[in-house]
Amino acid sequence: MVIAHDGTEPGTFERRMEIRPDHMAQGEKMMEDGSFLFGGAILDGAGKMSGGVLIVDFPDRAELDQWLDSEPYIVNGVWRRVEVHPFLVPPQFLTLLPKYAESAAAG
Numbered sequence: 154m155v156i157a158h159d160g161t162e163p164g165t166f167e168r169r170m171e172i173r174p175d176h177m178a179q180g181e182k183m184m185e186d187g188s189f190l191f192g193g194a195i196l197d198g199a200g201k202m203s204g205g206v207l208i209v210d211f212p213d214r215a216e217l218d219q220w221l222d223s224e225p226y227i228v229n230g231v232w233r234r235v236e237v238h239p240f241l242v243p244p245q246f247l248t249l250l251p252k253y254a255e256s257a258a259a260g
Contacts, residue, residue, distance in 0.1 A: 154240035155217075157226065158195070158204040160233035166201060168231055175225040183209070188220070190242070190250050204232070208240060 159165050183189030192207035205226075211217040217237065226232040242250065 155207040156236040157232040158234040
């Protein structure tokens with residue numbers, strides 16, 4: 154699980170919105186290859202995007218770090234603080250994830 158927090162300096166939200174198409178395009182590619190399972194934006198008190206939570210699946214930490222090094226929000230200084238935590242998806246939710254649906258249903 155990746156929890157990413159936007160910076161708080163002026164112009165960060167505008168930069169987020171400018172970079173967002175690149176961030177979303179990378180997410181689409183990751184969905185196709187199965188490395189991005191689920192995610193969404195963290196909202197501040199005003200309902201404005203201020204970070205993100207992503208459930209990702211990489212073979213090891215090195216590959217996850219390689220992705221982070223190319224993530225558009227990091228490269229362009231939107232995400233300023235990123236936490237990475239191991240995360241276990243319970244079996245009852247695996248059927249919701251195309252990458253695991255077939256094996257979860259079988260066993």
